[in-house]
Amino acid sequence: MAQTDSQSSTSFPDIVELNVGGQVYVTRLQTLTAVPNSLLWTKFGQGSPGDLPTDSKGRFFVDRDGFLFRYILDYLRDSELSLPEFFKERRRLQKEADFFRLPGLSGRLAAAGGGGGSCAEDGGGEPEEAEPGSPVTTTAAASTSSSSSSSSERTLRSPGADSGYITVGYRGSYTIGRDIQADAKFRRVARITVCGKISLAKEVFGDTLNESRDPDRPPDKYTSRYYLKYNFLEQAFDRLAAAGFRMVACSSTGTCSYGGNDPAGDDRLWTSYTEYVFSR
Structure with missing residues (x-):
């Protein structure tokens, strides 16, 4: 007290x-x-x-x-x-x-x-x-x-609120053991990419953009090489929603590969890639 x-x-x-x-x-x-x-x-x-x-x-x-x-x-x-x-x-x-x-x-x-x-x-x-x-x-x-x-x-409205599209990509991979789902070994790759006009990407994501792969690129150009400093897609979605963007399309693809000569006996490596298209 x-x-x-x-x-x-x-x-x-x-x-x-x-x-x-x-x-x-x-x-x-x-x-x-x-x-x-x-x-x-x-x-x-x-x-x-x-x-x-x-x-x-x-x-x-x-x-x-x-x-x-x-x-x-x-x-x-x-x-x-x-x-x-x-x-x-x-x-x-x-x-x-x-x-x-x-x-x-x-x-x-x-x-x-x-x-x-x-x-x-x-x-x-x-x-x-x-x-x-x-x-x-x-x-x-x-x-x-x-x-x-x-x-x-x-x-x-924000003076710099231009219209346009931003595409967010997510890539992940995991391995599945021999015919036993319980042996699945997940190896998620927290790789979230941003594609679109530089000025729009910087307006939405600011300092959460990792620009190391496209340094000093002019704001009127486009990029597909920016990574986000996020581990969860929802973090990117929140930023896009706050900036007035809405999702208009998405697509996903996956591949499977084997590590050895015997496909029936080796672990299978699955890789998936998903893209989400946002518009404002």
Whole structure:
């Protein structure tokens, strides 16, 4: 009990680690408290560490959508919002903005998300009150024209969000012993490749790209030689989904070879290769 009292009396560190729905974020306390009267401003600016739940590693835990919190954090940093092109989670992100008590962000999402019906439903057509420190903007009302809505849509998109295709390839191999499935010896090769335009690959995967096989290649060129520093395909899929890509096709092939002269008596080596095509 004494330890809890001591913890609650201390202040928050300047660098704060958060666990939001299983996703870990590291940011500054100044960022979390950037918008007065928001939920995070109340918890981290007016409360104390002992009042907040933590995970097993001592990080402050927030039971919300960990994927969408990245956009909440970006808005707190810059008072601006940049979403990937063809972003499909606008309505859910607006709910997150409402939960974190960010009316300026919620108003922008409502205005850009579908014209008059959405605005009248969420704000009754009333202008949104600007948050302190936010740039002065005019929020669309219920009678906003389609051209204004399209303009708002464009302001939410990332400036470098070009359309195109990215192909992710996965190669794996394993051996199977003599007619006994239990003797299977898996030798998975964590080899995940990226094919596509250099600029798109770098936009999506950033520093998780291993560029050692195509160094200093111009961004307007194409590559089939980049490897990803991932062991799981799902990690690559998450990055692509966050950047607005969706899977449009996939294909797979496999080969079998033998190590000796007697195919019936030697281990069989299976090699598989699968490609997933994503489009934005």
